[in-house]
Amino acid sequence: MSETIKKFLYLNRKAPYGTIYAWESLEVVLIGAAFDQEVNLLFMDDGVYQLAKGQDTSGIGMKNFSPTYRTLGDYEVKNIFVDRDSLAARGLTQDDLLQIAWEDIETEESVENIVTVVDAPAVRALMDAADVVFSF
Amino acid sequence: MSILHTVNKSPFERNSLESCLKFAAPGAAVLLIEDGVYAGLRDTTAVPLIADALERVKIYVLGPDLKARGFAAERLIPGIGVVDYAQFVAMAVEHAKVQAWL
Numbered sequence: 001m002s003e004t005i006k007k008f009l010y011l012n013r014k015a016p017y018g019t020i021y022a023w024e025s026l027e028v029v030l031i032g033a034a035f036d037q038e039v040n041l042l043f044m045d046d047g048v049y050q051l052a053k054g055q056d057t058s059g060i061g062m063k064n065f066s067p068t069y070r071t072l073g074d075y076e077v078k079n080i081f082v083d084r085d086s087l088a089a090r091g092l093t094q095d096d097l098l099q100i101a102w103e104d105i106e107t108e109e110s111v112e113n114i115v116t117v118v119d120a121p122a123v124r125a126l127m128d129a130a131d132v133v134f135s136f
Numbered sequence: 137m138s139i140l141h142t143v144n145k146s147p148f149e150r151n152s153l154e155s156c157l158k159f160a161a162p163g164a165a166v167l168l169i170e171d172g173v174y175a176g177l178r179d180t181t182a183v184p185l186i187a188d189a190l191e192r193v194k195i196y197v198l199g200p201d202l203k204a205r206g207f208a209a210e211r212l213i214p215g216i217g218v219v220d221y222a223q224f225v226a227m228a229v230e231h232a233k234v235q236a237w238l
Contacts (some may be wrong), residue, residue: 010162014149015146015149015171015174015205016171017171017201017204017205018144018145018146018170018171019171045149046146046147046148046149046171046174049174049205049206052205052206052207053206054206054207054208055204055205055206056203056204056215057203057204058203059199059200059201059203059204060200060201060204063205064204066206070221089148089180089181090148090177090179090180090181091177091178091179091180096206
């Protein structure tokens, strides 16, 4: 079967827990990755809060789904980007974010952290390069 | 008796907090819940709004919602209080009414 690999861009702009968008996005990302498509995740605006480390939902009776982001590397997701201006507007730096490791089982190539903070021109380039954009 | 205002939206996405703080009377209490808690954090673009309001109203954050989102009380703007669910209930009882800014 011939396969066309498309570049998927998942655009995440909502904070976690207050609405269902972040959780739904993660579900769709995992499905896309399972179909061997090229997956790119971009977090901007309140979406950057999805990657905040130290989330503990024990007090609000909701599932803490933030550990799932750390497994994305195991689903061959290698491209995770965060808009720098969105972090700055919220008083955040990369130190406040989860680290997500990636490893290629066959070549043993590995990257310690695939979360990359990018400037506006790089964000534009990501959008230009994408075949499909899923907005959450 | 003053009003207890609750705000559950991020200040970076909606104008709920801005409207709330514009109309909250001096001496009122404002409780930030759910995504509203992000407004209480230091070093954000919402700091001037909060700093100005703290001179007239009391501002609180619901602790469990802050913790769920990955932030400790130390990350809050000085002057903002942290309450738990029991204190939320007590505040609702103490005030004349609760006004939600959805």
